[in-house]
Amino acid sequence: MLDVIRGHAQSWGVKVAFGLIIVVFVFWGVGSMQEGPTSVVATVNKKPIVIRDFIREYERQVESLRTRFPGVTADELKKLGLKRQVLQQMVAETLMQQEAERLGITVTPYELRAAIDQIPAFRDASGKFDPETYKKVLKAQQTVPGRFEEGVRKDMLGRKMRALVTAGAVVTDAEARDMFTYAQEKRSIDYVLFPLDEYAAAASIEDAALQAWYDSNKARFTEPQKVRLDFVRISAESLAAGIDIPETAIAAFYAENAASYFMQPERVRARHILVRVPEGADEATVRKAEERIADAAAQIKAGKDFAAVAAKVSEDGSARNGGELGWFGRGEMVKPFEDAAFGLKPGEVSAPVRSQFGFHLIKSEGHEAQRQKALDEVRNEIRKRLAEEKAIEKVHDSLDNALELVSAGKSVDEIAAQLKLERQTSEPLTRESASATLGLKPADVTLAFSAPAGTVIDTPLEAEGGYIIARVAEVAPERIPGFDEVRDKVVVAVREDEGARLALKAADEALAGVRDGQLPGALASRVKTSPLFGRDGNIPGLGVDPALAAAAFSAEKGVWSDKAHATPQGVVVLRVHEVVRPTDAQWQAVASTVKETILAAKREEMFRAFLTTLHAKGKVEVKDASVLE
Structure with a gap:
C-alpha cells in the first residue's frame, strides 16, 4: 500500500x-x-x-x-x-x-x-x-x-x-554540459599493430632458456589442494523427488494460475546480420556500412544461405552461429529491430534496418502468437513446484535424521539409503570449484578441506538450496608439477614473453623513426584507421581494451604517441585521428534530462553517505x- x-x-x-x-x-x-x-x-x-x-x-x-x-x-x-x-x-x-x-x-x-x-x-x-x-x-x-x-x-x-x-545537492549547467561532453565524446585512431602471434612464432627458444624460465616461474604451475567428496544432498529439490503430487492438485494449480504463470507471449525466432555504425559516425562511415549491408542483401537475394553470409559479414557474437538469435518477445530488442522482426512472415528477409547499433538484415525463422500453454506442457513444472513447496517443510527433519545417523557412525551410503536420497560423488574439487559446483559457503569449504581422507564430516555443510552430508573420499595435496609435465605450457609461455618483447622492441623502433609526424615508410602502408569509439574501451578492430582507449582519450590529435601500448593482440602505436564531441543541438535536446539524472545521482550519493555515517556512529x-x- x-x-x-x-x-x-x-x-x-x-x-x-x-x-x-x-x-x-x-x-x-x-x-x-x-x-x-x-x-x-x-x-x-x-x-x-x-x-x-x-x-x-x-x-x-x-x-x-x-x-x-x-x-x-x-x-x-x-x-x-x-x-x-x-x-x-x-x-x-x-x-x-x-x-x-x-x-x-x-x-x-x-x-x-x-x-x-x-x-x-x-x-x-x-x-x-x-x-x-x-x-x-x-x-x-x-x-x-x-x-x-x-x-x-x-x-x-x-x-x-x-x-x-x-x-544541498546542486548541478550547474556548465557541470552537466561538461559531464555530458565527457561521456559522449568519440574518437578514432590511426594505428599500427605489431601482432603478438607473428613475433612469438618467429622467436628462437633454447632448451636452457625453457628450464631457466621454469625454475623462475614454477609457482605459476602450482596445482592447488583437491578433495573428492561422497555426499548426500538434503534440499527441497532432492526431497521433492520422493513426494507424490496427485493429478488433482496439479490440475487445480493449473486452473488457478494458468492465466498468470503459463501465458506465453507473442514471440518470433530470427537471425540477423549486423554491420556496426558507431553513434555519431560521419557520413563516410555510414555510407561504407550501407554498402556492406546492401552487398550482404544482394548475396542473399542471389541465393546464398543467410546463415553463411551472417557468419562471414555480421559484426556481433551471433555471427559464429549464423546470426541465430533464438526466440524473443516484444520489448527484448531495440524498437526498430523489434518492429521489423515482428512484421516479417517466416522465411522472409527484411530490407536493411537502422538501429542504434548499425544496419541489420533480419530473417524470420518463426512467429508464434500469444497463447496459453496447455496443461500437458507444464505438468512436470507444476509437479516439481508443488513437490518442492511441500519438501521445504521436511528439510530440517531430514537433516536432523541424517545427523543422528552420522552420530551413530553410519556411512554416507547408509544415510542415503535410509533417507531414500541419491548418494553422489564429486569430481576432484579445488576450493574455488567446491564453492562454484556445490554452492558451499567459505567456512564450509574450509571445513571440507581440513578433514582427513575417509572422514565423514559431522557438521552439515550449507550448500546452495540446502545442506550436504559429506565424506572426504580422497585428498590430493597442493603440488608443483615437474618441468617435463608442463614443458609444452612452458614453451607457449616463453614464446609469448619473447614475442611480446620483440613486438615492443619493433614498436619502439618505429616511434623512434618518426619524422615530421610520419612513421618510417615501411610502416606507413600498415596504418589502419579505427571507426569512432567511446570511453568504454570497445575499439572496433582491436577489441575491448579500456587501457588503450584511455590512452587514446588522453592523447593529442594528429601526433603519434611517444609510447607503445601492449594489448592482448600485440603492441600498438597510435595517434588520434578524429575527435567528435556532441553538438549544441544534441546537448539542448537532453540538457534537462542529464541535469536531473546527475542531480538524482548526487542526492543518492549524499543519502548513502549519510546512512553510512549513521551506521558508523551507531x-x-x-x-x-x-x-x-
Missing part, C-alpha cells in the same frame, strides 16, 4: 474537511499495535527490532516480489538473500528515525491525515474519505489501520529526512542470526 502513497501523495495543500478521517484516527490511533515482542532479531543503539515486525516486513517483501515475478520460488528467494536485505532496510530505517528524533523532525497527525486523504482507494463515490472503505481496503491487504498508519508515517519521515540530507547487534538463514 505504501506504493500507492508514493504514487498519489504529491500535494500537501490544506484540506477543508477532515471530520471523518479524524474519527478514524481517534478511534484507532497512529501506531496502535503496541504488542509485546516475543524475540529480538537485532538491536539498533539498544532499540530492538522484534521478530514479529521482521517477519511481517519479510512477508510484505515476498508478496511484492511474487506480484512482479509470479514464478519466484523459495530457493530463489533464499539465493537473493532477501531476509538479510530486509533486516538491513529495517536497520537503516531505525537509524534514520533515531536521527530524526534527535533533530526534532516529525510527521504531525495533520500531515499524516493529509497524506492518507490523498489516496483514491479510500474514497467513496463522491470523492470523499470513507471510513468503511478505508477498513475494507486495509482488511483486503491483510493489515489494520494502526499498522498501516505507522507504515505511512515511517515512509513520510524517511522522505523528509532524505529531502533534508540532500537539500551500534547494531544481530541477536538471532538463525532467523536470517
